[in-house]
Amino acid sequence: MQIAILLYEGVTALDAIGPYETLSRLPDARPVFVADRPGLVRNEKGSLGLFADAALGDVPTPDLIVVPGAPDTSGPRESAAVRDWLRAADATSTWTTSVCTGSLILAEAGLLTGRRATTHWHELDVLASYGVQATGDRVVTDGKYVTAAGVSSGIDMGLTLAGRIGGDRVAQSIQLLIEYDPQPPYDAGSPQKAPADIVAELRPAA
Amino acid sequence: MQIAILLYEGVTALDAIGPYETLSRLPDARPVFVADRPGLVRNEKGSLGLFADAALGDVPTPDLIVVPGAPDTSGPRESAAVRDWLRAADATSTWTTSVCTGSLILAEAGLLTGRRATTHWHELDVLASYGVQATGDRVVTDGKYVTAAGVSSGIDMGLTLAGRIGGDRVAQSIQLLIEYDPQPPYDAGSPQKAPADIVAELRPAA
Numbered sequence: 001m002q003i004a005i006l007l008y009e010g011v012t013a014l015d016a017i018g019p020y021e022t023l024s025r026l027p028d029a030r031p032v033f034v035a036d037r038p039g040l041v042r043n044e045k046g047s048l049g050l051f052a053d054a055a056l057g058d059v060p061t062p063d064l065i066v067v068p069g070a071p072d073t074s075g076p077r078e079s080a081a082v083r084d085w086l087r088a089a090d091a092t093s094t095w096t097t098s099v100c101t102g103s104l105i106l107a108e109a110g111l112l113t114g115r116r117a118t119t120h121w122h123e124l125d126v127l128a129s130y131g132v133q134a135t136g137d138r139v140v141t142d143g144k145y146v147t148a149a150g151v152s153s154g155i156d157m158g159l160t161l162a163g164r165i166g167g168d169r170v171a172q173s174i175q176l177l178i179e180y181d182p183q184p185p186y187d188a189g190s191p192q193k194a195p196a197d198i199v200a201e202l203r204p205a206a
Numbered sequence: 207m208q209i210a211i212l213l214y215e216g217v218t219a220l221d222a223i224g225p226y227e228t229l230s231r232l233p234d235a236r237p238v239f240v241a242d243r244p245g246l247v248r249n250e251k252g253s254l255g256l257f258a259d260a261a262l263g264d265v266p267t268p269d270l271i272v273v274p275g276a277p278d279t280s281g282p283r284e285s286a287a288v289r290d291w292l293r294a295a296d297a298t299s300t301w302t303t304s305v306c307t308g309s310l311i312l313a314e315a316g317l318l319t320g321r322r323a324t325t326h327w328h329e330l331d332v333l334a335s336y337g338v339q340a341t342g343d344r345v346v347t348d349g350k351y352v353t354a355a356g357v358s359s360g361i362d363m364g365l366t367l368a369g370r371i372g373g374d375r376v377a378q379s380i381q382l383l384i385e386y387d388p389q390p391p392y393d394a395g396s397p398q399k400a401p402a403d404i405v406a407e408l409r410p411a412a
Contacts, residue, residue: 014227014384017254021220021357024251031253040257045230047237048223051246051255100385121385138389150385151227155358160391172394173404178220179306179327179356181395182388183344185366188378189387198379 001165003031004062004089006102007041007052008076014151015068015099016050022158023064025174026166034059036081044071056085061092064161068154069100069120077108086111095161097146099154106147107132116142120150121191122204136190152189155180207371209237210268210295212308213247213258214282220357221274221305222256228364229270231380232372240265242287250277262291267298270367274360275306275326283314292317301367303352305360312353313338322348326356327397328410358395361386 003023005016016033024031035041035052042049065086067076076082086109090096098106103119106112107130116133118140119126127134138149139157141164148157159180163171188194191203209229211222222239230237241247241258248255271292273282282288292315296302304312309325312318313336322339324346325332333340344355345363347370354363365386369377394400397409 012227013223017219017223020254021218024253031251033254045237047230047259048226048239049257049259051257053253053255138385138387139391149387150383152361152384152386152388156389156391163391168392169401169404172392172400173408175390175392175394176397176400176404176408177356178358179344179395180358180388180390181344181355181399182358182386182390183362184381184386184388185345185362185369186374186378186381188381189385191382193387194378194382195375198375198382202379202382 001026001028001030001064002059002062003029003064003066004034004059005031005066006068006076007033007035007050008082009042010044010070010072010075011041011068012070012100012151013043013048013050015102015154016066018152018154019066019097019099019158021178022155022162022174025177026162026170032059036079056081060088062089063093064095065089065093065097067098067102067105069098069102073101073104076105083109093144095144095146097157097161099148099157100150103127103147112145115145116140117145117147118149119147207232207234207236207270208265208268209235209270209272210265211237211239211272212274212282213239213241213256214288215247216250216276216278216281217247217274218276218306218357219249219254219256221308221360222272224358224360225272225303225305225364227384228361228368228380231383232368232376238265242285262287266294268295269299270301271295271299271303273304273308273311275304275308279307279310282311289315299350301350301352303363303367305354305363306356309333309353318351321351322346323351323353324355325353
């Protein structure tokens with residue numbers, strides 16, 4: 001099972017690494033990080049470099065596509081190369097997935113039109129503007145399209161998908177191996193739970 | 207605040223990226239990935255390349271040290287360069303931290319002797335063999351030493367430390383930005399919670 005994880009300049013690292021750490025532990029997983037061209041890609045802050053081992057054209061028919069997000073997805077959304085690759089790869093993929101604003105990149109390619117999907121809580125309106133039924137759920141499965149909410153939700157998505165692909169036992173084994181027994185010291189992980197003034201401060205201007 | 211995140215061949219990526227995604231969002235954070243020498247480092251599976259921007263000697267006095275783990279930490283544990291750097295950097299650090307089996311690397315450098323600390327559930331006995339009070343807790347703080355359990359626990363550690371460094375409000379803002387509202391599809395993230403036969407299968411031979 002070939003898993004293509006898209007990288008691009010400015011990507012949010014955890015969006016990519018959450019699904020990677022879960023899905024790469026599936027039996028027969030062959031993950032590959034792909035980008036416009038192979039080489040070093042800098043994350044949103046510039047302080048982390050991730051390496052793309054393959055060009056888009058090297059990975060034309062992945063079984064599973066993972067599209068991570070970023071604070072600014074205009075680069076990949078406006079890239080004809082990314083859009084064409086996504087459309088062609090999606091035509092034969094078993095699963096097409098995203099984390100955070102990665103769903104905006106899928107939407108731009110026309111792959112989520114009319115479907116239920118999710119994204120970072122900041123961007124639900126933008127996702128809806130693509131003709132997507134934008135839910136605020138953490139992980140949304142609509143057919144073969146699995147989308148996750150902001151950043152850290154890619155771990156939950158990866159485990160959900162691991163269960164669909166490998167069965168509950170395999171997914172539970174992965175959860176135990178990565179000791180995913182979350183104990184956040186605060187309960188501020190969603191706009192419904194965080195203090196209202198923090199939500200107001202962080203919500204993007206309309 | 208300079209944050210040095212150690213990289214080495216075979217590292218577990220999420221061990222490094224969990225703390226990175228939380229701590230790098232602190233005001234004034236200056237994260238830098240360091241390794242024996244600058245350049246590409248492959249993770250435990252070889253399918254992910256992370257880039258070290260600095261050599262150990264380039265970052266002699268970080269304010270915060272993060273040591274991620276790996277299934278096999280013999281490389282960094284047996285490296286005199288890593289050990290010497292850790293001891294010297296720890297002499298002036300404000301916080302010295304680890305995720306997963308990163309605590310074994312700190313312990314090998316003698317930094318955890320007699321202290322309370324944690325590690326991946328696989329390796330609690332090994333940690334104890336260094337004269338460390340090895341608890342099974344997810345995040346353990348003993349003075350300036352903050353250690354986290356397996357892999358994904360680095361996110362909880364990062365938020366805990368973010369609260370200590372920046373205050374509750376900053377930590378809650380970071381939690382909301384990365385939408386860390388965990389909803390694992392299974393409840394198998396610790397040996398106490400996972401099905402007993404899975405724990406038995408994954409527990410290393412004594």
